Amino acid sequence: MKPSPVPEDRLLVLLYHNVGPSPGRRGLGAQWTAPKVLRAEIRWLRQSGHTFVDERWVKDWMAAAGEPQPLPPFLAEGGETSLRPTLLTFDDGQANLYTQALPVLEQENVPSLVFMVAGRIGGFTDWEDRPGWRGNSLLTWEQMREMQQRGVTFGSHTLSHRRLTDLPEEQWRRELAESKQALEEGLGRPVETLAYPYGDFSPEIGQTALEMGYRLCFSTLPGLNTSTTDRSALRRMNVRRPGGLWAFRRKVARMVRTE
Ligand SMILES: [Zn+2]
Helix, strand or coil, rough: CCCCCCCCCEEEEEEEEEECCCCCHHHHCEEEECHHHHHHHHHHHHHHEEEEHHHHHHHHHHHCCCCCCCCCCHHHHCCCCCCCEEEEEECEEHHHHHHHHHHHHHHHHEEEEEEEEEEHHHCCCCCCCCCCCCCCCCCCCHHHHHHHCCCCCEEHHHHHHCCHHHHCHHHHHHHHHHHHHHHHHHHHCCEEEECCHCCCHHHHHHHHHHHCCCCEECCCCCEEEECCCCCEEECCCECCCCHHHHHHHHHHHHHHCCC
């Protein structure tokens, strides 16, 4: 089967959660991606002509809105002339990203963006009752700082993973502002990306996030992004499990066809 390429000027953003062997039936809903599946998906995308980009590249691409951008230097070798920009994101910041995802990402030389629940760092997932989602270890500051040295950037997934549109304005403002501040202090660098918990936001929340200094805000609306897509409502393809490489390939191909 010939892989379907993403049009050059469209950005594909993938959303993953946990990486590791699935903890069995209890974890089926918890979006576990086996490391070997993650590796196979990365390799398939690359063989299909996708170029993995980082947060910095996406910010520059959107700031330049429509002007051609150079290939990222970390992948410019190899004579590639087409860019099917693809950004890997991981929500929630569970500890398995350090133990299971990082070795794969590093070996495959793929940058990634991880969205942290800033009020729960070093703790446990406590925002879901579904089996497989509750009580999982989250990354520590020490792990995050090491990952930062090894090609990972971090964004905010708010303070407590509440549904923002359920909260009064004062509270959702705090979730946006204080998570940004805590991450910047803990990591020693600007934090300019946000992923809304459950993909839940309103136009007012999105606009406020941009005013607070977030430059890229990710939803779970499906589809690809252009450089002029609303930066408060960026689209992502949710990589759902169970479902291996074949399901993934079908989903990418379908998304590209419907754009
Ligand atoms: Zn989440």
